[in-house]
Amino acid sequence: MTHSAIRDMRAEIGAANEHFMAEFATGDSARIAACYTADGALLPPGSEMLTGHDAIAAFWRGAVGMGIASARLETQEVAPGDSSATEIGRYTLLAADGSTIDHGKYIVLWKRADDGSLKLHRDIWNSSVAPAST
Amino acid sequence: MTHSAIRDMRAEIGAANEHFMAEFATGDSARIAACYTADGALLPPGSEMLTGHDAIAAFWRGAVGMGIASARLETQEVAPGDSSATEIGRYTLLAADGSTIDHGKYIVLWKRADDGSLKLHRDIWNSSVAPAST
DSSP, X not given: OOHXXXXXXXXXXXXXXXXXXXXXXXXXXHHHHTTEEEEEEEEOTTSOOEESHHHHHHHHHHHHHTTOOEEXXXXXXXXXXXXXXXXXXXXXXXXXXXXXXXEEEEEXXXXXXXXXXXXXXXXXXEXXXXXXXX | OOHHHHHHHHHHHHHXXXXXXXXXXXXXXXXXXXXXXXXXEEEOTTSOOEESHHHHHHHHHHHHHTTXXXXXXXXXXXXXXXXXXXXXXXXXXEOTTSOEEEEEEEEEEEEEOTTSOEEEEEEEEEESSXXXXX
C-alpha cells in the first residue's frame, strides 16, 4: 500500500473516531453501538468478549451509568489491511466535569461496512493506571 | 486476499505462537523478547506502552518472577494486512504446577521481519477475570 493510501486510511480513521466521540458524548448507548459492525465485538477488561450491538450497547450503557460522560481517542499508528485496518491508540475517559476517570491504550480492528463507512469490528483496551496496592 | 492465503497466514501465526510458547516456557526473558520485532511494543494492563527488546525482556522477567511458568495462546481470528496480520486470541497463564494464574483476550499485530519470520510487533491484552470487589 502506498504512503498516500496509508495517509488516507489514517485520516478516515480519524474522522470515524471523531464520529465515535460525538456519539459517545450523547450518552445514547444504541448510537455508540451503531459505530460497530453488526457482528462487532468488545474485548473489555474483566469480562469475556461481548459480541453484537445489543451486548455492546449494554456495556456502554453501564459505562455511561458509572459516570463516563465522554471519551477522547488519539490515533498513534495505523496498519492497513484488506478492507480493514488496525489502529493503535490512546484513550482518556472523562467525567461530566472534565476530570479524567481513566486513561490507557487500545487496538481497534476497523472494517468497511456494506454502506462504505468504517466501523469498529474488534475493540480491546486496558488502563495504563496501575491498580492501587492492597 | 484469497481464502487459501488467509489459511496460510493463520497456520504461520499458529507456528509462531508455538514458538513463542516454547520460548516462554524456558523462562529466559531475552528469548521471549526475541519473538518481538526490534521496535516491538507491549501494551500491558497497568502500564504505559513498553517499546524495544530491553523493555519487553524486563516486563516478561517480572512476570516469570511472579510465578508465570508458561503461557497458552489460542488464535480465534486472523485479519491479514500488508506484510503484517492482526490476530485476535485467548491466553491462559499457568503456574509451574499447571494451575491457572490468569486468562483473558489479546490482539497481536504481527509483522514480517527482515529474515522473513513473523514477529509480534504490537501486543495488547487484558484479563477476563473480574477484579475482586472491595
